[in-house]
Amino acid sequence: MVALTLGCTTSEPKTISVFHAGSLAQPFQAVEKNFETANKNVDVQLEAAGSVDTIRKVTELGKQADVIGSADYRLIPQMMYPDYADWYIVFATNEIVLCYTDKSKYADExxxxxxxxxLQKPDVLxxxxxxxxxxxxxRTVMTIKLADLAYNKPVFDNLLAAHTAITIKEENGVYMITTPEALNPDTKYVTIRDKSEDLVSMTIAGGIDYAFEYRSVAEQNKLKYVELPLSINLKxxxxxxxYAKVKVTISxxxxxxAAPIAYGITVPKNAPNKDLGIKYVEQVINENGQKIFRDMGQPPTVPALGSGNIPEQLKKYVEMID
Incomplete structure (x- = not known):
């Protein structure tokens, strides 16, 4: 009887938590499939939020994650070092575009x-x-200020200063922008949401005419978009x-x-399943992961760039930058 009971025992499935930027949702879902195929008894739980909030869940709210994926790699050393992380890998790029649909006002112009x-027209949201x-x-705020310099027009004043509490001052040729906690958008003209990805459904439904997004998000959701000049799209x-002429101090x-867009990934020091977290990162940066990102309009960084105490099994995929 004991032998029979032992013979029927199966190991409990493990769950790993991946906290990530909203713009990583679709590629990370595809990575999840590859990972779960390679690791049969593991269930990946994906949790999307803005990257600042994604990291704050670990550093301030006491939540535990096995992987952190950020739309800006710089947030990892800035917010997680030294207590919560000591390495990161830069693995993908992107660019800022302006999304719309055929239903958007002035879509044909x-x-x-x-x-x-x-965007300045009174009937456009x-x-x-x-x-x-x-x-x-x-990055949208940065792009709008860079547009001032590219077009030699008061784009920032007309779009942001006139309709939100966002302020700007110039110091020795550098533009210092401040985004207060209360952004106070004039909602007749402009809408602000916690995650840019939340605006996709609003754009598709016609609730808003235009939304600033990453190009990958536009392509994944089959939205039309204006491709912005290289001097302003952070690509x-x-x-x-x-780009470096513009700085934004957030709340x-x-x-x-402002700098070229680069995504970062790490495994927190307090991850409950570090080994599995590292294996998930491997699925993001190996050739299969690179193909996923390439196919979803989010160019992979090849080779990936590593900084800090990179785990041994990931070193073959990365070029160290420090």
Whole structure:
């Protein structure tokens, strides 16, 4: 009888938690399938939020995660070092675009030369993610200020200063933007949501006309989009010095410098299932993971770039940057 009982025993399935940026939702779902195929008795639980909130769940709210995926790798050392992480890997890029549908007002007129004029029209409602929670949000603010410099027009004043509590001042050729906790958008003109991805359904439903998003989110959701100039879309390393003229201080007091978009991933020091977390990261950065990101309009960084105390089994995939 004892032998029979032992023979019927199966190991309990393990669950791992992956906290991640909203713009990683679809590629991480595909990675989850690969991971669960390779690790039969493991269930991956994905939890999306803005990247700042994603990290705060671990560092301030006491939640435990086995993987953290951030839309801005810089938040990992900024918010998690030294107590909660001591390494990160840069694994993908993106760019800022302006999304719309055929139902959006002036959809047949908007282009890369006039988008900021269309957004200023009194009958147009546009939107972006909260810069205090979502990197796509503070990157949108950066893009709008960079548009000032690219077009030599008061784009920032007309779109943001006139309709929100976001402020700006210039110091020695650098533009210092502050996004207070109370953003106070004038909702007749502009809508702000905690996650930029929340705006996708609003755009599709016609509740808003235009939304700033990552290109990958636009492509994954089959939205039309205006491709913005390289000097403002935070895509191109050749414009790094131009981007760096804009800085945004968000409500938690940290200052973000405009820079080419780069996603980061790590396993927290207090992860309950560190080995499985590392295996999940491996599925993100190996050739299968690279293909997933490439197919979803989110170019992978190849080789991935590593900083800090990179786990041994991931070293073959990364080029160290420190």
């Amino acid at each position: 908007i282009n890369a030369d006039n988008w900021y004029e269309i 546009w939107a972006f993610g909260s810069p205090n929670i979502d990197p796509c949000g503070y 191109d390393v050749r414009y790094e010095s131009t 938690n007091g940290t200052t973000q410098t």
